[in-house]
Amino acid sequence: MGRADRLEDLTRAAELLLAGRLVAFPTETVYGLGADATSGAAVAAIFAAKQRPAFNPLISHLADTGLVGEFALWNDAARALAQAFWPGALTLVLPRRENCAIARIASAGLDSVALRVPSHPAARALLAAAGRPIAAPSANRSGRISPTTAAHVAGELGKDVALILDGGPCAIGLESTIVGFHQKQPVLLRPGGISIEQLRAVVGAVEVRAGTPAAPSAPGQLSSHYAPDKPLRLNARQGAPGEVFLGFGPVSAGEHNLSPGGDLIEAAAKLFTMLRRLDRGPGEAIAVAPIPEHGLGRAINDRLRRAAAPRF
Ligand code: TXA
Ligand code: MG
Numbered sequence: 001m002g003r004a005d006r007l008e009d010l011t012r013a014a015e016l017l018l019a020g021r022l023v024a025f026p027t028e029t030v031y032g033l034g035a036d037a038t039s040g041a042a043v044a045a046i047f048a049a050k051q052r053p054a055f056n057p058l059i060s061h062l063a064d065t066g067l068v069g070e071f072a073l074w075n076d077a078a079r080a081l082a083q084a085f086w087p088g089a090l091t092l093v094l095p096r097r098e099n100c101a102i103a104r105i106a107s108a109g110l111d112s113v114a115l116r117v118p119s120h121p122a123a124r125a126l127l128a129a130a131g132r133p134i135a136a137p138s139a140n141r142s143g144r145i146s147p148t149t150a151a152h153v154a155g156e157l158g159k160d161v162a163l164i165l166d167g168g169p170c171a172i173g174l175e176s177t178i179v180g181f182h183q184k185q186p187v188l189l190r191p192g193g194i195s196i197e198q199l200r201a202v203v204g205a206v207e208v209r210a211g212t213p214a215a216p217s218a219p220g221q222l223s224s225h226y227a228p229d230k231p232l233r234l235n236a237r238q239g240a241p242g243e244v245f246l247g248f249g250p251v252s253a254g255e256h257n258l259s260p261g262g263d264l265i266e267a268a269a270k271l272f273t274m275l276r277r278l279d280r281g282p283g284e285a286i287a288v289a290p291i292p293e294h295g296l297g298r299a300i301n302d303r304l305r306r307a308a309a310p311r312f
Pocket of ligand 2 (some may be wrong): 146
């Protein structure tokens, strides 16, 4: 374990990345499992450590918006979103540029790359020190709850990483919002730390395709993800016998509450930590109170629906 605010540890982390090793590091959304995005072998080690299916592509993190043009092709809406929300909790999926140095395996065979400029100071310092794009999915095993503390990472992937940089709990606590483009028009691919209302305030229309995880038209379309071990029941008013209840807002009674004051930002920051805690504590199942479907509530509900989806 290293400290994200210590220069020696950041320097060591950058050296390890450049040597092809895996380094877990904090971002403002969740902890990432990082590797040199330009090395196919290093990126392959991420897939192995996470036991992640090879068809699921990775986000590459950049130190600065000015680097995007080296790897991908801009469009006007993408530029406007980057200007408004970078550095921050937004990922843009753009066409790969010819001779893009990001390893093909990070794109999982697609002609696009997912790019993000994070705002966390340690992530930025690490990216600057490495001088390369860093591929980093959330630092959890595939399908499990994303980590929002260094201890979460150590518990799940400690043996597989060369170094974990501890930067304390993540401020946002939910993954980035992912926006792709169809004929250069923005399409929401995953709700996250930047709300769709915020996106629309910058670019006007943002399509949410029916039948994508962001807008499920049937529960069966949700692949299980972000899942605790225990079954999860949504929109619960209270816990049934055997269930532990996770409340939201002042109307929820009980000891566990995502935000007693009904604040969605607080609830997002606490969601994954609370799910992990309740998963380890007493009770055979978890019942969660309804969360309003606006602002960060959409991203919270997206994660909860997938956590509750049938598992295969
Ligand atoms: O906040 C975040 O985004 C965190 C931090 C570490 O940056 N990362 C993260 O990565 O959540 P991951 O791998 O857990 O989720 C990345 C998502 C996946 O759902 C993947 O399918 C999608 O991004 N993705 C990556 N490249 C893509 C592409 N070329 N086209 C469409 N989706 C893509
Ligand atoms: Mg993930």
